Amino acid sequence: GIQVEQSPPDLILQEGANSTLRCNFSDSVNNLQWFHQNPWGQLINLFYIPSGTKQNGRLSATTVATERYSLLYISSSQTTDSGVYFCAVERGNNRLAFGKGNQVVVIP
Amino acid sequence: NAGVTQTPKFRVLKTGQSMTLLCAQDMNHEYMYWYRQDPGMGLRLIHYSVGEGTTAKGEVPDGYNVSRLKKQNFLLGLESAAPSQTSVYFCASSYSKGQWGSNQPQHFGDGTRLSIL
Numbered sequence: 001g002i003q004v005e006q007s008p009p010d011l012i013l014q015e016g017a018n019s020t021l022r023c024n025f026s027d028s029v030n031n032l033q034w035f036h037q038n039p040w041g042q043l044i045n046l047f048y049i050p051s052g053t054k055q056n057g058r059l060s061a062t063t064v065a066t067e068r069y070s071l072l073y074i075s076s077s078q079t080t081d082s083g084v085y086f087c088a089v090e091r092g093n094n095r096l097a098f099g100k101g102n103q104v105v106v107i108p
Numbered sequence: 109n110a111g112v113t114q115t116p117k118f119r120v121l122k123t124g125q126s127m128t129l130l131c132a133q134d135m136n137h138e139y140m141y142w143y144r145q146d147p148g149m150g151l152r153l154i155h156y157s158v159g160e161g162t163t164a165k166g167e168v169p170d171g172y173n174v175s176r177l178k179k180q181n182f183l184l185g186l187e188s189a190a191p192s193q194t195s196v197y198f199c200a201s202s203y204s205k206g207q208w209g210s211n212q213p214q215h216f217g218d219g220t221r222l223s224i225l
Contacts, residue, residue, distance in 0.1 A: 033213050043216040098152070100150050
């Protein structure tokens, strides 16, 4: 099946710093989503981005489908950005295959 | 608009007991999914449904059964709970290509934390 790899697995940031999270996938996809899992365990949709670039406030994402990767940018990080970021790609019938996540800790 | 609602939020079972997790969505989504999340791992698909009355196996279906008798509800059953099924369970739903003309994002419930002793 399709493989989804996220890097780095763990990241510690000083508040105000910028960071980039990467998602590589092993096959062509029709759907790619980025999620943020907050400390309470809730999964929050960040981006639905099978290709191109999108921005939402301090977050932006870019997917280069032909090269099979996606990037999530966090600018001017805040402590509320802490949590786990998941990349997930479609495997048919809109089923998602998840990566293992990027654990992000933002310290004040 | 409630979105995707999971009940219960927490449950502790003894080995061998049975239980059913309920997922309800109010967005008229055709597709519904059950995932489990274990420590240090991403979500893994247990079962899914592409419409009322249909179900299919995902990556890790063993030990679980599902039913989709109504479009808005997707039930996950554990017939004889085992400690290996201790996990956080997430339900999700989405429009189908037929409903929207293209793939659409999945929307997730808040999860059910299940412990089996």
